[in-house]
Amino acid sequence: MVFDEALRQGLIDAALAAGREIMAIYATEFAVASKGDASPVTEADQRAEAIILERLAVLMPGVPVVAEEQVAAGQVPEALGELFVLVDPLDGTKEFVSRNGEFTVNIGVVQHGRPVAGVVAAPALGEIFEGVVGQGARAARIVDGKAVDWRPIAVRAEPETGIVVLASRSHAGEDTETLLGKCRVATRVAAGSSLKFCRLAEGQADLYPRLGRTMEWDTAAGDAVLTAAGGTVVRADGKPFVYGKRDQADTADFANPWFLASGGYDVGALVVGDGAATDVKSE
Incomplete structure (x- = not known):
């Protein structure tokens, strides 16, 4: 699949929209429920996932999506094929509940068994990261729910000091x-x-x-x-x-x-x- 700027921006916009919804709920006295595996879930998880799924249906029509809350509800694509999307609308629900800010919105595109593109947004920290394998990675600040000041990022060499x-x-x-x-x-x-x-x-x-x-x-x-x-x-x-x-x-x-x-x-x-x-x- 070709990840042109329009597709990359569409995935970024989906993560940002989910982040805005999460932050609206973060500002309230939200309720916390437990899923079948005893892990916590909130209205933010569910509403953020609905936003992402709606956007992906337009952005990548026909591509199977495996989303955490849908899987918890027993809704799993019958076949994945060589290209599919993995969605965690609120990774770090425990961090969300404890209000330490270290939770993220995750959208990852997998092809032939390996992730080829991904967006990670941390709305409470005002950070977003995006990358396409073979095209590089970048990071930006989130200001008023939008990504600004994109900059390229790369790993560092092993430090001599440890x-x-x-x-x-x-x-x-x-x-x-x-x-x-x-x-x-x-x-x-x-x-x-x-x-x-x-x-x-x-x-x-x-x-x-x-x-x-x-x-x-x-x-x-x-x-x-x-x-x-x-x-x-x-x-x-x-x-x-x-x-x-x-x-x-x-x-x-x-x-x-x-x-x-x-x-x-x-x-x-x-x-x-x-x-x-x-x-x-x-x-």
């Missing part, structure tokens, strides 16, 4: 600590949602190890931005990290295995285990 590692606020366990023992770590930074991919993409950090389960809609957009910026995402066992996973023997459809995301840092020495998914809840 790497900056991004770890989830509540998901770093014994396996992660063992892995990080193999690295020369200068700083560890806690961060939420798909922003971790974007911090790698813009050269603010070097490694994001995720030794626990996530879902494909959590990672596709950030994966695309990072890859477009020159970074990499691989399974924790070193194998390619792919999308469109269904009928998995040991876990749910669209569940991810463990992975290592990096900027200019070589993760070759960090390969662990079999990269299997676990029953740890996604972010």
